Amino acid sequence: MTHNAVKQKILEVCNLIGAPVPVVMAIAGIESNFNPSAKSKSGTYIGIFQLSNGWGGCKGDARYDLEKSIRCLWNGSSNAHYRDRERWRQIDDSWDDFYHYGIHQMGFAGFRDVYRARGKKLSEISESRRKNILANKPSSAEWSDVNDWWNYFETKFYKIYNEHKDIASYIDTGAETRLLLSDSIFNPLLSDKSERPLTALERVLLYGSASIISGGILYFHFKDLKKRKSNYYKYIEGEDNADN
Secondary structure: OOHHHHHHHHHHHHHHHOOOHHHHHHHHHHHHOOOOOOEOOOOOOEOOOOEOOOHHHOOHHHHHOHHHHHHHHHHOOOOOHHHHHHHHOOOOOOOOOHHHHHHHHHHHHHHHHHHHOOOOEHHHOOHHHHHHHHOOOOOOOOOOEHHHHHHHHHHHHHHHHHHOHHHHHHHHHHHHHHHHHHHHHHHHHHOOOOOOOOOHHHHHHHHHHHHHHHHHHHHHHHHHHHHHHHHHHHHHHHHHHHHO
16 A cells, blocks of 8 residues: 555544544554554564554454554554553653553553653663663664653654644544534523523524524635645655655
8 A cells, every 4th residue: 555545544544433643643654654564573563553463452464454453553452542641640640642652662561661761871770671662772773861762752753743733633623613613602502591581583593693603614614624635635645756
């Protein structure tokens, strides 16, 4: 599959399951450069997200299936990314989307230990965590402390993440607009705080006004979304041409 086809599939599946597009794109970009057929040298890690056998319920060749692997990445019963944020609150109130990738690469406990060890020399942390960090070190890099790992992958993550924020808002803003229309327009208009009930004429005027306002918002909103979506597909098509 071309990068264009892979990214369109990620977009479609993320829209279906409610996963944040820039996060999923960033993990796919770092782990496999958007290659669903990728396999580690040892053969242990497979597919676009380099999943180990059984991760999130994906076993064997199912890890090569793009849609299944996205679902396993995000909704897997034991490693569900949507639960990470809640679990993290037991450690720290802060949260950063980069943590999704750190947890994906090292597991929850492993990333927790790295998070706590920031600023320390590699020689000052446990041997198992040191090996875990160095196993992901590029051959050309020289790492002497935990921050070297952190800075390298955080930079890579946000480079890809920021490239896909526009298409993320194409998906997310739709839900926000529906919420806006529900909470900010219809509910206040239909909630009569006076003692008397609304007359039939008042109800007609309120419903009509709400429909006109919401229709106008939706028209300009989706006109903008269509333009952004078109620009995004031009962008990823340009990537394919660059690849070729």
